[in-house]
Amino acid sequence: MSEFDTHAAPPPPPISTGTPSEERTLALAAHLLGIVEEILVFARVEAGREALRVVDTDAAVMLKSAVDAVEPLVVKKGLAFSVNIAEESMPMSTDPIKVGQILINLLGNAIKFTDKGGITVSVDYTEDRKSVRFTVR
Secondary structure: OOOOOOOOOOOOOOOOOOOHHHHHHHHHHHHHHHHHHHHHHHHHHHOOOOOOOOEEEEHHHHHHHHHHHHHHHHHHHOOEEEEEEOOOOOEEEEOHHHHHHHHHHHHHHHHHOOOOOEEEEEEEEOOOOOOEEEEEO
C-alpha cells in the first residue's frame, strides 16, 4: 500500500451542524475529498491497477446529485440555473462515481467561466435510446 492509497481507511462521516448552509458546505467538502480520491483512482486505472466499477444506476439521480453539490456556487455567483431531466427515471449501466465526478467538473467549469446569465444542464436519451446524453450550456 502506498502512502496515497485512500482505500486503507474511509473518511469519517460529516458531522451534522443543523443549518442548511453548513450542511451544504460539509457535503461539498466531502465531495472535494471524493475528487482527490478520484484523481488517485484515475492514476490507478491508467497504471492498470484499478478497474471500472460498472453497475446499474440512474442518470437522472446522478444529475440531481451533481446539481445539488454545485447549486450553492451558482447562487453565490448570482447565475440562473436550469435543470432539464427528460424522464423521472433513466436507467443506465456505468461507473456512477466517475460519471458523477465528470458532471461536477463540467458544472464547476460552467460556473467558473460564466460571468452573467445562466447555466442549463440536461440529461436525455439519444435518438436510438441506447445511451443517455448529458449537456451543460
